[in-house]
Amino acid sequence: MSETKESSSPAETEREAWEEQTLKPALERHPERKKSFQTVSLKEVERLYTPADTADLDFAQDISFPGQFPYTRGIHPTGYRGKLWTMRQFAGFSTPEETNARFKYLMEQGQTGLSVAYDLPTLMGYDADSPLSEGEVGKCGVAVSSLADMEVLFDGIPLEQVTVSQTINAPASVLLAMYLVVAEKQGARWDKISGTLQNDILKEYIAQKEWIYPIKPAMKLVVDTFGFCTDHVPRYNPISVSGYHIREAGATAAQELAFTLRDGIEYVAWGVEAGLDVDRFVPRMSFFFNAHNDFFEEIAKYRAARRIWAREMKNRFGSNYERTLAMRFHTQTAGVSLTVQQPLNNIVRVAIQALAGVLGGTQSLHTDAYDEALALPTDRAALIALRTQQIIAEETGVANTIDPLGGSYYLEALTEKMEQEALEYFRKIDAMGGMVAAIEKGFPQREIQDSAYHYQKAVERGEQVIVGVNKYAMTDEPSEVPILVIDESVRTHQVERLEQTRASRDAGAVANALDKLRMAAKKNENTMPATIEAVRVYATLGEICAALRDVYGIYEEPAF
Amino acid sequence: MRRCETFTESTKNLLSSPHMSTRKIRVLVAKPGLDGHDRGAKVIARALRDAGMEVIYTGLRQTPEMIAAAALQEDVDAVGVSILSGAHNTLCPRIVQLLREKGMDNVLVLVGGIVPQEDLPRLKDQGVAEVFLPGTSTEDIVKFLHANVKPRD
Numbered sequence: 001m002s003e004t005k006e007s008s009s010p011a012e013t014e015r016e017a018w019e020e021q022t023l024k025p026a027l028e029r030h031p032e033r034k035k036s037f038q039t040v041s042l043k044e045v046e047r048l049y050t051p052a053d054t055a056d057l058d059f060a061q062d063i064s065f066p067g068q069f070p071y072t073r074g075i076h077p078t079g080y081r082g083k084l085w086t087m088r089q090f091a092g093f094s095t096p097e098e099t100n101a102r103f104k105y106l107m108e109q110g111q112t113g114l115s116v117a118y119d120l121p122t123l124m125g126y127d128a129d130s131p132l133s134e135g136e137v138g139k140c141g142v143a144v145s146s147l148a149d150m151e152v153l154f155d156g157i158p159l160e161q162v163t164v165s166q167t168i169n170a171p172a173s174v175l176l177a178m179y180l181v182v183a184e185k186q187g188a189r190w191d192k193i194s195g196t197l198q199n200d201i202l203k204e205y206i207a208q209k210e211w212i213y214p215i216k217p218a219m220k221l222v223v224d225t226f227g228f229c230t231d232h233v234p235r236y237n238p239i240s241v242s243g244y245h246i247r248e249a250g251a252t253a254a255q256e257l258a259f260t261l262r263d264g265i266e267y268v269a270w271g272v273e274a275g276l277d278v279d280r281f282v283p284r285m286s287f288f289f290n291a292h293n294d295f296f297e298e299i300a301k302y303r304a305a306r307r308i309w310a311r312e313m314k315n316r317f318g319s320n321y322e323r324t325l326a327m328r329f330h331t332q333t334a335g336v337s338l339t340v341q342q343p344l345n346n347i348v349r350v351a352i353q354a355l356a357g358v359l360g361g362t363q364s365l366h367t368d369a370y371d372e373a374l375a376l377p378t379d380r381a382a383l384i385a386l387r388t389q390q391i392i393a394e395e396t397g398v399a400n401t402i403d404p405l406g407g408s409y410y411l412e413a414l415t416e417k418m419e420q421e422a423l424e425y426f427r428k429i430d431a432m433g434g435m436v437a438a439i440e441k442g443f444p445q446r447e448i449q450d451s452a453y454h455y456q457k458a459v460e461r462g463e464q465v466i467v468g469v470n471k472y473a474m475t476d477e478p479s480e481v482p483i484l485v486i487d488e489s490v491r492t493h494q495v496e497r498l499e500q501t502r503a504s505r506d507a508g509a510v511a512n513a514l515d516k517l518r519m520a521a522k523k524n525e526n527t528m529p530a531t532i533e534a535v536r537v538y539a540t541l542g543e544i545c546a547a548l549r550d551v552y553g554i555y556e557e558p559a560f
Numbered sequence: 561m562r563r564c565e566t567f568t569e570s571t572k573n574l575l576s577s578p579h580m581s582t583r584k585i586r587v588l589v590a591k592p593g594l595d596g597h598d599r600g601a602k603v604i605a606r607a608l609r610d611a612g613m614e615v616i617y618t619g620l621r622q623t624p625e626m627i628a629a630a631a632l633q634e635d636v637d638a639v640g641v642s643i644l645s646g647a648h649n650t651l652c653p654r655i656v657q658l659l660r661e662k663g664m665d666n667v668l669v670l671v672g673g674i675v676p677q678e679d680l681p682r683l684k685d686q687g688v689a690e691v692f693l694p695g696t697s698t699e700d701i702v703k704f705l706h707a708n709v710k711p712r713d
Contacts, residue, residue: 120594120645132623135650136594209596209620249599336599340674340694373694374676375646449602456603460697469695483676486646557619 011051040294041252041451042458043417049409057412062307066402067326070310072303072415074361075326079402080393085357086364087389088165090332092117092142093376094490096152099142103157105379111386113364114157115165117141118175123210125171125545128494138490140376141167145494146540148501150178151185160188164195165240165330165364170212172199173221173528174544177535180233196237196286196330199225202263202435203242206444207249209557212545215436217552221527222267223274226281228528237286239267240330246444247290248336250452253301254418256290258425259435259444261308265426266435268317282313283323289362291353292334298353299405300414302360305329308419331357332366338373342468343481346370351388358392359405365389375483442558498540505538513537514547521551585613585709586636590627591620592651593643600672601642607698608640613705624651628658631667637709638668638689640701648675648683656687666710672696 037045046053057063064070067077076082089106091114092099103114118141121133127145128137137143144150154164159182168175176197183193201218204211211218222239229238243251243260251259264285271281289305291298309327313319333353338346347370354367367385369377377385393399405411432438439445458464465471513534520530527548534544589605591598598620609615616634618627631639639659641652648671656669668689675683675691683691690704 124594126594132594132621135647136645139646140595204596209598210594211596249597250603374674449606452599453603453606456607456698460699466695470697480677485676488650559619 015050015052038458038463039253039297040292040455040464041254041297042454042464043252043254043297049413051409053409053413054416057416062416063406063412069314069325071306071326073403073406075306075328075363079361080358080399081402084393084399085362085389086113086163087111087386087393088113088115088330088364088366089382089386090115090117090165090167090366091377091382092119093140093484094138094142094486095493096142096144096149100153100155100157102379102382106382106386107157107162109383109386110390113163113165115366116153116167118166118168119143120210121145122175122541123168123170125174125212125541127498127540127542128491129498130542133491135488137488137494138486143490143494144175144178145498145542146501146538147178147181147535148497148538149494150175150182154179154182154186158188159183159186159195160192165198166195167198169198169201169204169208170210170218171541171545172197172201173225173531174535174541176225176229176238177528177532180532181535190233191235193233194235194237196240197225198242198288199239200242200263200288202266202439203245203260205439205555205557206246206259206263207251207448208245211555213548213552214555215439217521217548218555219267219270219436220524221548223270223276224526224528226267226271226276227274227526229284230276230281234284237284238281240286240288241267242288244288244290244332246448247292247334249448250455251448252451253292253294253297254421255425255444255447255451257301257305257308257418258422259448260287260289261305261312261422262426262429262435262438264309265312265316268313269434272317278313278317278319279321279324282317282319283321286363287327287329289329289331289357290334291331291357291360293337293349293353295352295356296405296411296414297418298356299360300411300418302329302331302357302362303403303406303411303415304418304422306361307415308422328363330364330366331360331362333357333368335368335372338368338370339466339469340373341473342477343370343374345468346373347384347388350385351392354388355392355396355398358398359403361403371481371483374481376486378482378484381481440558501538501540509537510534510539510543513539514543517544517547518551521548583712585638585705586616586634587613587705588616588618588627588631588634588636588639590618590622590630590639590641590655591643592622592624592627592641592655593645593647594621595643595645595647596620597644598642600644601640604640604642604672604698604701608702608705611698611702613702624654624658627655628662628664631659631664632662636667637712638670638705640670640672643671643673643675646674648673649679652683652688653686660687666712668705668708670701670704672701 066074120136122144225238229236241264243256247256306327310325333350367388369381369385371381429438517530605615605617672692
């Protein structure tokens with residue numbers, strides 16, 4: 001790196017000469033296509049990047065080697081040469097029976113991990129028979145109201161061998177409890193099972209907005225799962241701090257990076273406050289990022305994420321433990337980038353986005369299906385999505401060497417810029433008193449809304465091109481794709497099982513368990529043991545969440 | 561195409577109307593069902609406001625009853641329903657029905673979100689004025705409202 005520094009001045013002179021002698025005449029003959037070039041986050045991109053753009057970087061401190069601080073080039077010393085990323089397709093729809101069949105199908109096709117999508121009533125903590133669930137049961141994911149549904153969902157899937165990721169947030173502790181009880185009934189040991197709970201409530205208040213309780217008790221529930229898993233399920237990741245939804249709500253890449261990592265810092269701070277040891281619980285925190293269209297901006301984001309996390313864990317929390325410092329993350333391609341128009345084009349978008357995730361060093365990846373702007377994926381669309389990952393892994397050669405784009409003047413400069421933008425947001429949020437306070441003020445929410453609006457306007461002005469939508473649109477589109485339809489019979493089926501469950505369980509035991517849970521919540525004890533007991537006697541998700549609402553109340557979004 | 565023609569004709573009417581400048585178009589942007597994805601609703605609300613309309617946003621997780629009550633209370637010309645969860649066939653017709661029951665015969669119901677092609681005719685038969693699918697320009701929605709909101713005193 002010292003050589004670069006010494007040569008930066010001659011490089012500048014050489015650049016000026018190039019601009020004068022080579023570039024200028026070329027521009028006079030052929031002006032550039034546009035006055036300014038921008039990323040999908042509407043950030044300016046320079047014409048050319050040279051050693052001068054990376055002159056301030058120190059190789060040992062800023063870039064370094066894979067598996068070494070600050071992990072810019074990845075967390076594993078062997079990259080994907082040792083182990084490929086986990087191909088983990090998010091799936092869930094209709095009844096637990098149908099989703100169980102889709103899981104088995106995906107595993108037969110070579111998928112290496114499972115990821116459950118729950119329907120909206122489950123995400124909001126309502127049972128299938130709640131009046132609020134009408135029209136929504138099994139639509140956006142699989143419907144789970146009690147342990148009886150969870151038993152069907154994982155029937156024939158050995159939880160000691162397969163890792164399962166669950167996308168669930170406000171009622172996450174309840175679904176974790178169901179998962180643990182199903183594992184136990186299978187004879188799997190809690191200290192052997194692994195998997196991930198999304199359990200990131202902060203990004204719900206910021207972006208996805210599927211909340212139940214006010215922020216502070218909701219944070220307490222998250223910290224309860226940290227404590228419980230650290231002691232009893234040590235290989236399980238109790239949180240996946242998620243930028244995905246923040247990005248989908250309209251954030252720029254830098255905002256996704258900044259808010260997600262600052263959320264991560266907030267969780268660590270709350271864990272520490274609750275008396276947990278940083279180097280025992282932080283190693284099991286995982287992250288989740290979006291893979292959007294702007295190829296280099298995304299790769300820079302992942303590299304910056306690892307570097308910032310390592311530095312923050314060291315500087316803020318004094319950790320020197322490798323597994324605390326090294327950020328592991330999942331990636332999903334950008335649902336928001338998929339178009340209804342000419343839907344097969346989405347296969348190409350997904351492939352390029354997935355490639356960015358891989359070049360950014362993701363630990364696991366979900367590739368969207370081409371029909372997801374229309375509905376939940378069909379079998380055929382889900383299969384192509386999986387094959388896309390397999391082609392990247394097995395045919396392209398990108399997994400042969402570690403961080404193959406490291407050292408690119410553009411990428412390194414962009415990585416540095418991403419880090420600086422994130423740190424600027426950290427300063428603002430710290431000054432507000434942390435992320436919970438910033439959310440209460442509506443700060444990240446407003447920043448994201450502004451970005452979403454500016455992006456929409458840029459699309460409408462034609463500055464951001466969406467192929468098939470605002471350019472190359474077709475009036476008569478050639479191919480209609482078949483879509484998955486979920487009808488109202490799903491709700492009837494689910495309500496029937498719920499009624500059977502309620503009829504056959506020990507009602508006294510349920511009432512006792514729910515009382516114990518209320519008591520644990522009131523006394524500020526860890527709620528996980530009481531939640532597990534309630535689940536075990538078949539208290540429903542809706543009943544458990546109602547019990548916690550009795551104690552904690554509900555969240556009302558402030559107007560902003 | 562039909563939409564553009566209607567726009568031109570109606571704009572002429574509007575321009576000749578003495579009430580044109582006295583009352584802004586009032587729109588209720590509504591988010592029914594359990595889904596919390598409000599990016600679209602917020603972008604639309606801001607775009608309509610920037611186009612000079614008065615916009616009221618219901619906030620999340622409103623029942624059809626709450627939406628109809630808000631439409632009546634706010635005396636709106638149109639209700640823009642944002643829905644991405646697949647529950648449109650259950651929720652949208654009920655919103656239309658409740659508006660009509662409350663005497664809001666001229667209030668337009670627009671739907672924006674993820675709605676499969678085959679559901680469009682049924683929604684329109686049930687009284688939805690227009691469904692705007694992903695990729696719609698906010699300007700098209702502004703034009704549609706100008707063209708179809710009936711001028712009133």
